[in-house]
Amino acid sequence: MSLIHCPTTTTTRLRHPPLSPTVKFTVIKCCSLTSPVTVVNGNLEMTSSDKNRNEIRLGLPSKGRMAADTLDLLKDCQLSVRQLNPRQYVADIPQLSNVEVWFQRPKDIVRKLVSGDLDLGIVGLDTLSEYGQGNEDLILVHDALAYGDCRLSLAIPKYGIFEKINSVKELAQMPQWTAEKPLRVATGFTYLGPKFLKENGLEHVDFSTADGALEAAPAMGIADAIVDLVSSGTTLKENNLKEIEGGVILESQAVLVASKKSLLQRKGSCQHERI
Ligand SMILES: Nc1ncnc2c1ncn2[C@@H]1O[C@H](COP(=O)(O)OP(=O)(O)OP(=O)(O)O)[C@@H](O)[C@H]1O
Numbered sequence: 001m002s003l004i005h006c007p008t009t010t011t012t013r014l015r016h017p018p019l020s021p022t023v024k025f026t027v028i029k030c031c032s033l034t035s036p037v038t039v040v041n042g043n044l045e046m047t048s049s050d051k052n053r054n055e056i057r058l059g060l061p062s063k064g065r066m067a068a069d070t071l072d073l074l075k076d077c078q079l080s081v082r083q084l085n086p087r088q089y090v091a092d093i094p095q096l097s098n099v100e101v102w103f104q105r106p107k108d109i110v111r112k113l114v115s116g117d118l119d120l121g122i123v124g125l126d127t128l129s130e131y132g133q134g135n136e137d138l139i140l141v142h143d144a145l146a147y148g149d150c151r152l153s154l155a156i157p158k159y160g161i162f163e164k165i166n167s168v169k170e171l172a173q174m175p176q177w178t179a180e181k182p183l184r185v186a187t188g189f190t191y192l193g194p195k196f197l198k199e200n201g202l203e204h205v206d207f208s209t210a211d212g213a214l215e216a217a218p219a220m221g222i223a224d225a226i227v228d229l230v231s232s233g234t235t236l237k238e239n240n241l242k243e244i245e246g247g248v249i250l251e252s253q254a255v256l257v258a259s260k261k262s263l264l265q266r267k268g269s270c271q272h273e274r275i
């Protein structure tokens, strides 16, 4: 997928070892740039609100599960991210003079891609889907960076009235859920969760949200079901919960995403090829 082409470019062709051998990842540096990004004690030679800047801004996870693996991926691509100190949120990549790196929380990377304050970002597909909410300006440049694997799933208790419920269809057909007594679902995914349940015929649903440890909600009597990320399945198992047929909302891994609009304004380009 080609986003923008600079007529005279220098190309660094890279291959990330864990990816399929048929995937190539090409970053093009545009030669028309007049000056590289200068980072002096964290102060850039531009204001953050300058949407006319030439530099390409890449958002990387500042902490959490994705942070270390993202730096490892770039390192495997011979792209070293140079950060003056860990509490400084701006960095550069010496091999890509027109790119500046900004460390942000994954959800803020998506928000800033939407607002045009970042041009490219690496986040989980789950985060992109939740906070991007189908925004057509956000395009997947690479949809499988081969780490951060997990799935967003609906899970219900193994016990009680759910003991014999093994599919979303069966859950939707339970006579218990009425306008007065809806199915109570705890989730941090307040866009994808309701969308999925509505699309699957669950009309009477009441959502609550929390920042973590959602698996406790059914046992605490706060919720009947949860919508949360699952990878090994251990947390569900340890809390007597189960996934059910048709309940996987999204399969996720790390992706490289771009704002089409803001990249088109830049004098650089990023190209991804699949052959
Ligand atoms: N078992 C897992 N649980 C949660 N996230 C996982 C798991 N495996 C991979 N991931 C990926 O890691 C991301 C979570 O990263 P992180 O922990 O930084 O996010 P977060 O806790 O949602 O962020 P924040 O703290 O900003 O709310 C998910 O969005 C997902 O893409």
Ligand SMILES: O=P(O)(O)OC[C@H]1O[C@H](OP(=O)(O)OP(=O)(O)O)[C@H](O)[C@@H]1O
Binding pocket: 211, 212, 213, 214, 215, 228, 229, 230, 231, 232, 233, 234, 235, 236
């Ligand atoms: O399937 P598993 O391998 O058990 O992983 C899934 C768990 O990991 C995440 O929680 P995290 O560890 O980020 O803690 P949190 O619940 O406080 O967000 C996620 O929200 C699940 O609770």
